[in-house]
Amino acid sequence: MKAPTKSTVDVGGLAIMPFLSMESALDHVIRDGKVQSGVGVSVNSEIVMMARSDANLRNHINAASLRFADGIGVVKTVASKGVPNVRIPGCEFWEALMQRATQADIPVLLIGAKPEVNAAAVDKLQKAGLASVSGIHGYINDEQYIYDEIDVRQPKIITVALGAPKQEQLIARLHARYPDAFYLGVGGTYDVFTGHVKRAPQLFCRLHLEWFYRLCAQPSRIGRQFNLVHYLALHMMRRL
Template sequence: MKRIEFLGSPMDVATMEETVSYIEQRVSAGGFLQHVVVNVAKLVNMQKDPQLAESVKSCDVINIDGMGVVWGARLLGHRVPQRVAGVDLFHNLLAMSERNNFPIFLLGATDDVVKKTVAKSHELYPNLNIAGFNDGYFWDDEEALVDKIAQSGAKLLFVAITSPKKENFINKWQDKLGVDFVMGVGGTFDVVAGKVNRAPLWMQNSGLEWFYRVLQEPRRMWKRYLVTNSKFAWLLLKEKLGS
């Protein structure tokens, strides 16, 4: 996979197929592989949060999630074949894990949502080995949770916690998690569990998935997207004028 520098951040420009194949090879070989997807909000927040920036840049695979970043990278002359959305990659990796009998661990969201995610995952992938799961409210004893993951025998860990908490948690504990692959999946469990609906495909491809989120959760989302999208446009403009 080719890696580029975009607004001071490294990113891998790869297709979904290339990403899944690479992860499958690395997990089969053993070791440790850390993955993250970057969208507009995360890229903007990395400019002012050194800890988040370091957590992201230390990852082995950094995919572009969000059409805004894809279009921005292309505007600056980078060849980006496609967006690799976190929720789509999650499903592809569950299917890959089922084929290879790789045990997985699901971490994050509320207790109800993570249990529904486990049930839905078993429904979609009947032979999937789910070695364990836990909600995202463990901050009073992180070490006990890390031990639980390490003792589960899982090879892949999916962390559905908001940024920058998930990136910093993974970066902090990576040497003790005992897994071969870890990926932050943000709000993916909410989608899988049916708590949040995903935007129609035409909105995803048109870069309007963020707007669909605002329509579903206007109080929580409107300010976040207004601020981050405006800052991202300004960063792009400065980079374009300076190039």
């Protein structure tokens, strides 16, 4: 596979950065043991469709320092424009990032998810060797409390699991106030990491059918899946 010939590729108004490996994306965050401050966004088809109708979300994503293709639909659209790239699943990227943080002894703050999920994620990371990790669950409505915790703990990596676009909105406010850290929105990653939500079996992952597995497990997601159909139609018509 040849190297990408473009630094970004437009997908539905979002400037996606093509990568050929997980490691090359991770280098944008931790390089030589040091954190590169900024904001990371994993982009799938649903996010593209949301950003098409939400200018604030679109601007937030395009202003991020790292914008990688999470969903296979986005990967295929980038490839259709003649630029090779690989899919980087957001949950796998987060776990790899935590491993690098452990190796470099980088302080991390986990924001979001239910109290028991957040606590379990912190505990699991600590047992894996990440000593400087703390958490704030997603049911705390006092944003000043989050600011105070950041002041005290001084994390260099802050990941937020509140779902889009809420997590992106919080990240924008935090980044404006504390620019010397790397921020990443991670959706339901803590739930998967701690086993509270089962990830799709490997067969579904290899066939890029995680969306179908999630739909079967949570039929209430059917409304959200229409975004995937709309995205596919736009992709086939080359209107992305």
